[in-house]
Every structure is written in structure tokens, then in C-alpha cells.
Amino acid sequence: MTSDAGGAYPRIGVKYCGGCNPFYERGAAVIKALAGFPGIAAHPIGEEDCATFDVILVVLGCGQSECFDYSPLQGKHGQIVFSCPEDSEKLIHFIDNWRINW
16 A cells, blocks of 8 residues: 555545534544545544645534634645535545546
8 A cells, every 4th residue: 555646545644623512423434434445544643744644634523614723734635624424525535536546
């Protein structure tokens, strides 16, 4: 498994919000989104190591985008904001495009 250009799988970093008022099980939603992609995992990150990942998945539990400033959390190909279970489609789309284009 590699994440460089030409690699089969992207390297995904994940940053969860503080979880003060989640309306869904954030971790379970991420696991479900990745279930169709054996070999891909979302790795917990700190702000200092974002550049080592291809994309950062920012997971917000309450659907609000004001709880913390996640704008500095950028991977090599940006970030995906996941604020409800339906946002899993954004992650799936990114991975599918990765497999086609890189």
C-alpha cells in the first residue's frame, strides 16, 4: 500500500471535534465509510503532521462548523469535512477518484 502519486490508496488523517454535542456516532460513521476499501485506515493526527497525509478528514459531531478552527488542517490534497453520516459520500468519492487518477 502506498500513497505517493501512482499509489493504490490515499493516506488519510482524521481529526475529530471535541465531541461536546454529537448527534451521531462519529467513529462508527468513519469506519462505515471506509468499510468498502480494505487496506485504508484513517489515522488520528495532530496539526503538526498534516502534511504527511494525502487528505485530512475533519469530523464534526454536531454539524456546526464553528466549534474549532480546522482551516489549518490540510493534507497534500486538502481536507474533507464530515459533519453528518451522509457526508461519507465525500470521502468515498475522494477515494474512488484517487484510485482512478493516481
